[in-house]
Amino acid sequence: MARLGTCGAVILAAFGLAACQSSGGVSGPMTESEQCWWVHTCFDVAKTADQRAATIVLDYKGSYEPFAVQVRTSVSGMDGTWLENETFFLQEPRQIPILNVKAGTTGSWDWRWSFSHHPGVEPAVHDDSVLYRLPYRDGETYEVIQGYGGNTSHAGDNFYSIDWDMPVGTAVLAARDGIVVSARGESNRKGRGWDNHVIIRHGDGTYAWYLHLQQDGVTVQPGQSVTAGSLIGYSGDTGFSSRAHLHFQVSALSADPDKFYASFPTRFWTADGEVAQLRKGGSYKGVSLPGG
Ligand SMILES: [Zn+2]
Structure with a gap:
């Protein structure tokens, strides 16, 4: 029995999330889109209309201040490669493959991703006297x-x-x-x-x-x-x-x-x-x- 996918929705200002689940369905051509946060933290997302195949590339455009970019993925029932939970410290332009997956021929499958970014490369503690x-x-x-x-x-x-x-x-x-x-x-x-x-x-x-x-x-x-x-x-x-x-x-x-x-x-x-x-x-x- 086919389960229809529910796809979409971001959570927080610096977050992206895609979540889909289904079985059955037909893959078609990949549709590409670029999503950018604050100009520099961009993701090139390509996926089929039924979400059974997807690729995501972090396309960092470069920034004055180094930024920490944390990427998380969760994948099940799919073939391919993905980074599960990684933080990159980025300043120069750089492209990093995040996920490249395809649903199997049977059974349920699921892929999700989210990210967050913040300027800086190391933790800091606020001076509460200010x-x-x-x-x-x-x-x-x-x-x-x-x-x-x-x-x-x-x-x-x-x-x-x-x-x-x-x-x-x-x-x-x-x-x-x-x-x-x-x-x-x-x-x-x-x-x-x-x-x-x-x-x-x-x-x-x-x-x-x-x-x-x-x-x-x-x-x-x-x-x-x-x-x-x-x-x-x-x-x-x-x-x-x-x-x-x-x-x-x-x-x-x-x-x-x-x-x-x-x-x-x-x-x-x-x-x-x-x-x-x-x-x-x-x-x-x-x-x-x-x-x-
Ligand atoms: Zn506010």
Whole structure:
């Protein structure tokens, strides 16, 4: 008896997943597509319409900062070759075969894959003594619409993330000193991997992510030093975003072998003083850091 396949769906911002199961069916020609996250982490996926044959190649396009790219696959009842769980540290352009499978003639079969990527090559621990400024201009107030553990998308590795409701075109400021290591501003598309963004490396080796920026709304370049309060771009609604907002998180590769990367809670300085944890529904007024 034939089981129909259910195929599709990605899980998290930096994740891809394909899952299919069936038996019977007829293979046809391979259809190819390229899926890219943040311009550089691309996958060339070729598969037949019935998913009984597939190949996946990681096609890394090169980046200013080295990125860790973790790829996981799960295959059963199929012939071919695949990498089960590997992490690559990539900076130069490189192509890596991930999976090349074909269903057997009888029985059930299944193939799945997912990936995650994060800048950096080694784990880092957040310096909790650092106070962050709100990433928008002094005197402006924005509401947090998703906080830590928010059930829309702040889970797993991205648990400690903040979303501010923010009209397209609002000036976005660095919340902490650092060096810009990734900046992308040409996207005008929605969907996973299409975010315009700025990524800033901090002195403790953690990285801040500022996502969903407006098309042509990035005002910094990789290699540039910024201080808390520097203009880095303008907010938007690009990428994996259902409404205009700014997504912010601080994260680093994890030393925990069961995790790939981890995000960190951050303390903010506001017009009303220090706030240990910004909360959903709260509105916070921007102000310069004390002494800054
Ligand atoms: Zn978010």
